[in-house]
Amino acid sequence: MPSRGYQYGGLEAELYDELDELSEFDDLHFYEWFASASPGPVLDVGCGTGRVLLPLVEKGFEVCGLDNSQAMLDICRERLREVAGDAKLVVGDMRSFDIGESRFGMVIIPGFSIQMLETDDDMLACFRNCREHLREGGQLLVTTHMPWEMIWDGRVEIPMEERCAKILPNNEGSLVAWQGWKIDSISQRLLLKNRYERLAADGDVLEVEEKEMWIRWHMPHDMMRLLGEAGFSDVSVYGDFGFEPPEADSDSIIYLAEV
Numbered sequence: 001m002p003s004r005g006y007q008y009g010g011l012e013a014e015l016y017d018e019l020d021e022l023s024e025f026d027d028l029h030f031y032e033w034f035a036s037a038s039p040g041p042v043l044d045v046g047c048g049t050g051r052v053l054l055p056l057v058e059k060g061f062e063v064c065g066l067d068n069s070q071a072m073l074d075i076c077r078e079r080l081r082e083v084a085g086d087a088k089l090v091v092g093d094m095r096s097f098d099i100g101e102s103r104f105g106m107v108i109i110p111g112f113s114i115q116m117l118e119t120d121d122d123m124l125a126c127f128r129n130c131r132e133h134l135r136e137g138g139q140l141l142v143t144t145h146m147p148w149e150m151i152w153d154g155r156v157e158i159p160m161e162e163r164c165a166k167i168l169p170n171n172e173g174s175l176v177a178w179q180g181w182k183i184d185s186i187s188q189r190l191l192l193k194n195r196y197e198r199l200a201a202d203g204d205v206l207e208v209e210e211k212e213m214w215i216r217w218h219m220p221h222d223m224m225r226l227l228g229e230a231g232f233s234d235v236s237v238y239g240d241f242g243f244e245p246p247e248a249d250s251d252s253i254i255y256l257a258e259v
Contacts, residue, residue, distance in 0.1 A: 006116050011196035011209045013071035015177045017049055018164040028055050030241040031108055034141055035061050038106035043133060045094050046113030050076035057085040064088040066097055095125040104133055108141045115144055115215045120226060127230030134259050142255045146217055147190055157182045173200045190215045223255055232257035
């Protein structure tokens with residue numbers, strides 16, 4: 001996340017759920033299990049359109065969602081209405097949010113939201129802020145994703161290709177998303193390039209939106225150091241949404257840190 005914070009919006013927000021690869025992960029059981037063991041409530045940092053928040057609400061958990069994009073929260077709020085669910089939704093930066101006197105039994109940062117923070121100082125600010133919003137004995141659950149396949153295959157760049165399309169109702173045309181990647185193994189960063197198009201029913205391009213996002217990855221010892229500096233203790237590390245330590249090739253590494 002750049003210093004002013006990466007923000008989803010516009011065509012990107014409209015297409016997010018169609019493009020979201022995270023929906024393919026079998027991870028919801030993981031968050032539900034830890035939420036059930038928590039005294040609650042749960043704070044979902046980077047909740048977006050509610051991929052994790054909605055299932056937790058439907059399971060009966062008290063959840064608060066935080067995101068820096070009003071557009072994403074508007075979609076989340078509409079999805080909550082569709083399932084007659086209720087959750088407090090707050091616009092805020094994960095590094096500096098303040099939810100008043102609210103204290104949570106668990107804070108979760110799903111997906112790769114934490115990896116959108118550009119510097120270690122940004123991550124440390126986020127972790128410290130999460131700790132401030134936890135009850136004594138509360139837990140922080142952070143998910144990260146590792147691009148091992150690209151690294152080991154030696155791929156430096158994946159050119160732009162069409163990823164998804166969404167047909168709009170009432171013959172209003174369609175939305176199309178293109179995506180490409182560029183990897184920098186030295187700085188441990190991925191550059192995600194996105195192009196979004198709004199097309200008329202006859203195929204004419206009506207609107208184009210191009211955005212870039214840097215995603216960082218950290219080795220477990222670096223993440224544990226940052227969590228320790230933020231005041232957390234007893235950090236457990238899991239791999240691929242199982243309840244075992246990560247393997248050398250685990251695509252997802254999850255950290256559970258206690259206050």
